[in-house]
Amino acid sequence: METIIAQITENEEQNQKIYEQASDILKRGGLVAFPTETVYGLGADALDEEASAKIYAAKGRPSDNPLIVHIADTKALEELSCDVTAQAKLLAEKFWPGPLTMILKKSDCVPKSITGGLGTVAIRTVNQNFRGVYCSTECQYFRETKSYKRRTCHS
Numbered sequence: 001m002e003t004i005i006a007q008i009t010e011n012e013e014q015n016q017k018i019y020e021q022a023s024d025i026l027k028r029g030g031l032v033a034f035p036t037e038t039v040y041g042l043g044a045d046a047l048d049e050e051a052s053a054k055i056y057a058a059k060g061r062p063s064d065n066p067l068i069v070h071i072a073d074t075k076a077l078e079e080l081s082c083d084v085t086a087q088a089k090l091l092a093e094k095f096w097p098g099p100l101t102m103i104l105k106k107s108d109c110v111p112k113s114i115t116g117g118l119g120t121v122a123i124r125t126v127n128q129n130f131r132g133v134y135c136s137t138e139c140q141y142f143r144e145t146k147s148y149k150r151r152t153c154h155s
Helices: 012-027 049-059 075-080 086-095 128-136
Strands: 032-035 039-045 068-071 102-105 120-125 142-144 146-150
Touching: 012 032, 012 039, 039 049, 039 068, 068 075, 075 086, 075 120, 086 102
Parallel strands: 068 120
Antiparallel strands: 032 039, 039 142, 039 146, 068 142, 102 120
């Protein structure tokens, strides 16, 4: 397995190449590390059970410990959850993007392998600095785990 380290900068052309590379890795079932508002995450395509198994393996994480699904925007809520309330939509509108994670009833497209076998799914949006990957992946969802190390630099 090859490790690639790339830094998002003020150069949008360079950033787009990085986003496309991250997108390709996700599409091939690989893992991508990314910053959130609170921690670094390890992400994979959220609807690919083999990719999520790689997160569990890399982190030594118990399979009954649910992962968080990050989305590009609130439109994806309706796909990932079969019970998005008006209150959930209001919270998303007010606090996303940001460190708010909502626990909602999962839709059938969400594999139980990422929910720890539960009937719910944890969903949040990514920060602005990582949204380019969503554009490159045509709004594929990906899941992440916490690294427990605070982010020490800002893009």
